[in-house]
Amino acid sequence: NIIQNVLSPFKPLPDVVHRITAFAGSGKTHTLRLLASAYPSLKILYLTFNRDDDPLASEKDNKGFPSNVVRQTTCSIARKETQAMGNFEEPRKKVVRDFLERRLGHSLNYKVVDVVLGTANAWMMSSDPELSEEHVRKGEVCELKPEFRALDFVKLAKALYDAMIDPHCHEISMTHSTYLKKFVLSGAEITCKSGGPFDAILLDEAQDVNMVTLQMLLAQPG
Structure with missing residues (x-):
């Protein structure tokens, strides 16, 4: 045949x-x-x-x-x-900026928002279990105003992800990558x-x- x-x-075989x-x-x-x-x-x-x-x-x-x-x-x-x-769309930048400003207690520009979103997305689409400096887009950080370059982007991106998966927080919309990451991390x-x-x-x-x-x-x- x-x-x-x-x-x-x-032929299907275990672990193959x-x-x-x-x-x-x-x-x-x-x-x-x-x-x-x-x-x-x-x-x-x-x-x-x-x-x-x-x-x-x-x-x-x-x-x-x-x-x-x-x-x-x-x-x-x-x-x-x-x-x-949800609609699983990228969170609106204004909403993300407001969220981050409340956490930090001072105003931010949208370039900072782009770095935080980019960091979160890079981690969520990766196979890495932990969000780290490797997911931060260093080139974009260098283009920020001096007062923003020292921000803890890993911490901010993790806070953004936590807000996305929080069932009681309806402010930050979840993306497709968000629930895929949550599934993987849950084992x-x-x-x-x-x-x-x-x-x-x-x-x-x-x-x-x-x-x-x-x-x-x-x-x-x-």
Whole structure:
């Protein structure tokens, strides 16, 4: 069987990651569908990296996967687990400035806001568990007025993140990266309806995945 011979090197194994490189329109999703069909006894999770709840809502053949496959998006899983709600838009700079000014007790300009937002975003999209100086955009700090360069941008960015995930704080809006980071830091597991982890995870459109999403998947057991 030609198809079976092609698929055999990609047999799901514990702690093994297979990567299939393909060009646009070359049948990546169809290949994943064949992989899922080749292992009907396994509990398989099919994932795409987008912000919709149904990863195949726009596809004509969205029912082509076998019954042992659950279709989800990385964002929908993290949203459900973290109970994230909102429009998931970048916080308005004026709101962030007001928030920071209250913490510091003095006025700031929007360049400071840009550094704090950039620091928070760099950390949230990374696989790093701790926010550190490595996430601060040093080039932008050098362009600030002298009185602002000594600010603790790590502390301010962490305070901004904490406000984003605080269910009682509705001032600072949460982004998609915020709840993905919260999911990863929580150590939550992706489980199937019957309980326990999936036997295999198929990730479509993996080129769109950032580091925090990759960490979300690699941290899963099995």
